[in-house]
Amino acid sequence: MYSDRVLSGMRPTGRLHLGHYHGVLKNWLHLQNEYQCLFFVADWHALTTHYDTPQVIEDNVRDMVIDWLAAGVDPAQTTLFVQSRVIEHAELHLLLSMMTPLGWLERVPTYKDQQEKLSEKDLSTYGFLGYPLLQSADILIYRANRVPVGADQVPHIEFTREICRRFNHLYGREPGFEDKARAAVKKLGSKKARLYEECRTAYQEKGDDEALESAKALLNDAQNLSMNDRERLFGYLEGSGKMILVEPEALLTEASKMPGLDGQKMSKSYNNTIALREDPEVITKKIRTMPTDPARVRRTDPGNPANCPVWQFHLVYSDDTTRQWATAGCTSAGIGCLECKQPVIDAVLAELAPIRARAAYYEDNPDQVRNILADGCERAQELARDTMRDVREAMGLTFG
Template sequence: MSSPSTASVDSLSAVAPAAPVLAAPVGSAVTAADIVLTGDRPTGRLHLGHYAGSLQSRLALQGRCAQTIVVADLQALTDNAGRPAHVAAHVREVVSDYLAVGLDPAQTTIALQSRLPALAELTMLYLNLVTVARLERNPTVRAEIEMRGFARDIPAGFLCYPVSQAADITAFRATVVPVGEDQLPMIELSNEIVRRVNRTTGTEVLPECRAMLSDTPRLPGIDGRKASKSLGNAISLSATTAEVRELVMAMYTDPAHARVSDPGQVEGNVVFAYLDAFDPATEEVADLKQHYARGGLGDVTLKRRLIEVLHNMLEPIRERRLMLTAQSDLVDDVLADGTRTARLRTEAVLHDVRQAFSLTS
């Protein structure tokens, strides 16, 4: 990792204005005393689904509480062990996406999971406190095992990754973890491990955390299915204007809406899902829905509006990303600095946990 460069990190905020925050899906529950932990697996560039679902929420939290984002390259290997170079290549991309949308390393710590050895050490300790049966019962893991077609051939690392997540959460003493509803069992397991560590060692060495559920609906892919890099149905944050146009034009609307004059279905219409997520003129969008439903509003008109909305939103992000590409060391420096900060924090927690477990330090 390259050496720290505070100058270039500080200069970042001068590069371009932060992208506008359209929604603040964060409950009033978060206080300045909270420590929020989130993360992404670097298996592809971030897309509009990430923007609507988590990046905007992180932007809203920025400055309101302590916030760390972990680039989970080790967790990405749990089901990408066969293509480590692919994972490695996307670390810089993901960090570039963070900076491009306006996450500020002076306020948000961005760290690389594989450079935080305390996480592996905590995972090893926690693995002794969880039974295999308990891990196999985890509904999130079960669903993902099915989705990925692992069946009996689950990598052991994949079965154990909720324990690794508990290590991530506790290593930062995170008090708040934003998650989707499907990830609530992970939080439950993490708190179970915390209680077991505290009971086993007879000290309150770790705090429990609470889940922060997003009130933003999940943004679908352009075909209406779950947005996913592998399905090629997501619009990446770094997509060019031409790519955005092409993908919006291919969006699923209402197959029964054959002529402009026909009444159209708003529910399940991907264009409206995106307008709901990103069009700041919410009253106009409501009118458009009524117009579309009674007939007389064409898909092309709607899609042109969405292209315009996305252009306005993505243009500053794109410019910022271009600046980052020009300052080639900056992304590396941000990650090195954040990782260094995170390393100190996680080593301190590991020290406390080791001491509680009577491990000589």
């Protein structure tokens, strides 16, 4: 098994806004300090719905990655790469498609939902039907065991787990597996080998889950095992063959609490966003002109914060004291709406100032962005090649 490895990606939609920052990027900043992380630009996924307008993708990639870096994603701690630059994604997608039942793809909840939402596009394409499998290939190619997703994306992770199990069941038993596994046990050293065997027996004969976890921890800590031997011992432990692909788990993330300027979800399609690199003057104007409680027609009319989009911003940006001040001032008409908006304006500008400064550096140094992605693609490809070597061998694709 591998130490915890996290994979996450975003479609290249261009410059990012506060909804992306609070919904995804802040979580990435936390994860990069906890795990080995790979974050990628899902440009092939963009083609599943925008195959007819590919010309916008390249500029969108550059803009999005600058926003990642500006938000604090650290290329020294994480691997940042572009999906289409690691061709092994496509190879694994192709090979997985050979054993994926068509009904599994048609049952993915988002398949019909997206077709209905994007009814103006012809999405009766092979690529759109197969995009959940491409997502699975993205995860499985890196043997990532943790994938940060919102609750609505959990079915995609379950789908990937099913694909992984099916693949390992079909191809996981390598020739001479048990002999190789027993030889690998000896490499643990006598004390650890005895403990491993005790845990394996307790799990296989009595279903002792604690013993299973103890054995997994032992293998994760074993420094002298090769990658293949470690995988063999995980398979041997659970009574299966070598685990070629690793089942991922959903790392549930909270939904973004960042509303749009009109109280709806912040989205470019609603034209209600604040971009991470927006000019301070534009941000100030956008917030100052936000709609408020319709009951406050005049300055002297009392209002209700629950009916005001600005209050949703206070929930994200203000401390308890400021919220109490805003609530008291609104319900008593003691303050006007512009006064209520000022602490929000100050907090948003303070949050975005360092992001805008870092973005300016990368805008002035485009070669550095290209180099970061080139290095990341190289690191990602090394991991992907290791997986594909095992996949090809398991599937008998090593002739000659």
